Amino acid sequence: MTNNEIYEELLSICEKENVLKDEPMKNHTLTKLGGKADFFVTPVSYDQMSRIVAFTYNNKIPFMLLGNGSNMVVRDGGIRGIVVQFSKLNGLKREGNTIVAQGGANIIDASRLALKHSLTGFEFACGIPGSIGGAMAMNAGAYGGEVKDIINHVIVITKEGKQLKLSKEELELNYRSSIIGKKGHMVVEAVFTLENGDEKKIKEKMDDLTFQRESKQPLEYPSAGSVFKRPPGYFAGKLIQDSGLQGKGVGGAEVSTKHAGFIINKSNATATDYISTIEMVKTKVKENFGVDLELEVKIVGEDLNE
Known part of the structure; x- marks a missing residue:
């Protein structure tokens, strides 16, 4: 066509x-x-x-x-x-001790709705900058919690255009992976089951996690978040830091001096700059520690010369 x-x-x-x-x-x-x-x-x-x-x-x-x-x-x-x-499919509602979220809703907003109704279990997501659909696809997590802990079921659209309901078990949620990503499903709705809690304690925990995030992550610059998955037995950021790569990069992209696991768009970077910086980091960490860093971010699209 x-x-x-x-x-x-x-x-x-x-x-x-x-x-x-x-x-x-x-x-x-x-x-x-x-x-x-x-x-x-x-x-x-x-x-x-x-x-x-x-x-x-x-x-x-x-x-x-x-x-x-x-x-x-x-x-x-x-x-x-x-x-x-799915930015216009972003509805959120509370039904009893569950949060029902459309795929385009922000997971941060879902955690705030849980707080409003004194529901605990969603605190870990208060600083995750992603949509519900994206969070489900990669089993997003932070600070010891992950989507796997609270999900009940989802409604997805398959790549053929059919709607399916998938239970928690059918989602095959593992570290930063799920059946959603593997099959190319699209999450249009997710239902999370939470526990009744104390609003003050929930807010205190969320405030603490927000402080930790803001003090340690380079939120003042555009970035894709944490670039690499955690290698077994290591921390990606520590390997990058110990390789002396903070502040280094290609073009306008740079390994953050605040958190080595982040690559920032510091000065009008191109995607080529950003990807070249990723490759530089992978090469140096492999040379220094023999560890192959695996991407947590997705790289999509075409190069300019294709």
């Missing part, structure tokens, strides 16, 4: 203001990096989402789901095909 035909089909599914052409991905990633997406679509219903996915699948059109862009680096050449973001 031509891009004009794709555009017309998308307009038959979604409102015109929710279908953008040649949209710069740097506007939608926390690194502030990335070239243009051919189409950037923000559906407002599960039905629209299912129809878009089925359309891309049946016509073999490249497709990518974007959370809030917190754990992703988009290459400078951008993304071909259709990028869908």
